[in-house]
Amino acid sequence: MLGDKLGQIVGPAKTTVLPANGPNPRFETSLEGSGTLAGLNVNCMATYSSDMHADGVLSGECPNQGVIMTESGEVATFKATGVGKFTSEGGVDFGGIAYFRTATSALESLNAAAVVYYFKVSGEGIATWDLWEWKY
Numbered sequence: 001m002l003g004d005k006l007g008q009i010v011g012p013a014k015t016t017v018l019p020a021n022g023p024n025p026r027f028e029t030s031l032e033g034s035g036t037l038a039g040l041n042v043n044c045m046a047t048y049s050s051d052m053h054a055d056g057v058l059s060g061e062c063p064n065q066g067v068i069m070t071e072s073g074e075v076a077t078f079k080a081t082g083v084g085k086f087t088s089e090g091g092v093d094f095g096g097i098a099y100f101r102t103a104t105s106a107l108e109s110l111n112a113a114a115v116v117y118y119f120k121v122s123g124e125g126i127a128t129w130d131l132w133e134w135k136y
Contacts, residue, residue: 003132008128015121063079
């Protein structure tokens with residue numbers, strides 16, 4: 001069941017084309033943004049790779065290529081997987097799950113959380129990443 005909203009991160013995103021994965025076009029989206037997570041102000045940097053399938057669906061992952069930093073310098077890393085699609089406005093909608101790891105006390109609650117997300121990039125290249133805890 002979907003639990004409490006953990007935060008939102010907003011910032012510019014850039015999508016580039018990677019070498020194809022067999023017959024599938026491959027894309028990479030990078031984000032640098034800021035917002036809140038687990039009640040703290042944070043900055044985020046992440047790179048997400050995805051393959052486009054014949055039906056237009058994207059499937060992808062951020063394989064431990066995501067970093068969260070608090071204002072006081074505490075750090076968490078994350079990995080994520082999900083599915084999505086390009087939008088008619090030239091952006092992308094993506095949803096999935098992320099897992100965080102940290103040794104810092106400020107973000108340690110994320111270590112045991114399955115985090116459900118919705119990642120939307122507008123046609124103007126602004127990403128909004130909304131995150132909720134999955135209650136199990």
